[in-house]
Amino acid sequence: QVQLVESGGGVVQPGRSLRLSCAASEFTFSNYAMHWVRQATDKGLEWVAVISSDGNTKYYADSVKGRFTISRDNSKNTLFLQMNSLTTDDTALYYCARRSTSLDSWGQGTLVTVSS
Amino acid sequence: IQMTQSPSTLSASVGDRVTITCRASQSISSWLAWYQQKPGKAPKLLIYKASSLESGAPSRFSGSGSGTEFTLTISSLQPDDFATYYCQQYNSYPWTFGQGTKVEIK
Numbered sequence: 001q002v003q004l005v006e007s008g009g010g011v012v013q014p015g016r017s018l019r020l021s022c023a024a025s026e027f028t029f030s031n032y033a034m035h036w037v038r039q040a041t042d043k044g045l046e047w048v049a050v051i052s053s054d055g056n057t058k059y060y061a062d063s064v065k066g067r068f069t070i071s072r073d074n075s076k077n078t079l080f081l082q083m084n085s086l087t088t089d090d091t092a093l094y095y096c097a098r099r100s101t102s103l104d105s106w107g108q109g110t111l112v113t114v115s116s
Numbered sequence: 117i118q119m120t121q122s123p124s125t126l127s128a129s130v131g132d133r134v135t136i137t138c139r140a141s142q143s144i145s146s147w148l149a150w151y152q153q154k155p156g157k158a159p160k161l162l163i164y165k166a167s168s169l170e171s172g173a174p175s176r177f178s179g180s181g182s183g184t185e186f187t188l189t190i191s192s193l194q195p196d197d198f199a200t201y202y203c204q205q206y207n208s209y210p211w212t213f214g215q216g217t218k219v220e221i222k
């Protein structure tokens with residue numbers, strides 16, 4: 001069974017940085033594009049970023065472009081999201097998800113709270 | 117591409133046939149997925165490519181449409197189906213989700 005486990009969330013001040021990780025197991029991680037999706041409390045889903053299976057192609061939501069960087073380490077089956085210049089609007093539960101048919105497997109999420 | 121779902125909230129009873137609509141601001145061919153989300157849980161993929169049932173999803177769920185208009189139908193609503201449903205386009209980046217439809221108990 002596909003497992004995706006996010007970590008790295010926490011409380012951070014506006015303007016600071018945070019790095020999220022997503023540990024993947026029970027599938028061949030290097031074969032799949034991977035995504036980050038976030039959800040503010042009691043709000044809808046917002047797509048954040050994608051990285052291709054080989055790490056060479058990346059796309060971002062306009063709301064995070066220039067501030068967030070998605071990356072992966074296929075040797076360690078791990079996906080990352082480097083988040084810089086955080087604002088209160090970035091406060092959300094961050095999910096990593098695998099792209100197969102669409103986003104067919106999701107982690108449980110890691111909570112990021114941006115607050116002074 | 118903007119995705120608009122209707123209604124935002126739907127009240128229904130067990131056994132009802134339920135339909136949720138999703139409209140795209142431009143053609144997305146059939147690159148549309150539907151997800152179910154329950155409180156405190158991650159979303160779960162139900163339908164991909166507009167009408168293909170994800171493995172493990174109950175057969176009472178079906179999807180239809182292409183271009184800009186899509187529907188998710190639950191043929192006979194079950195107690196486990198009370199949740200929020202999201203459509204999502206994956207025709208082009210940035211991917212976008214609809215705002216969600218909450219299915220409540222009537």
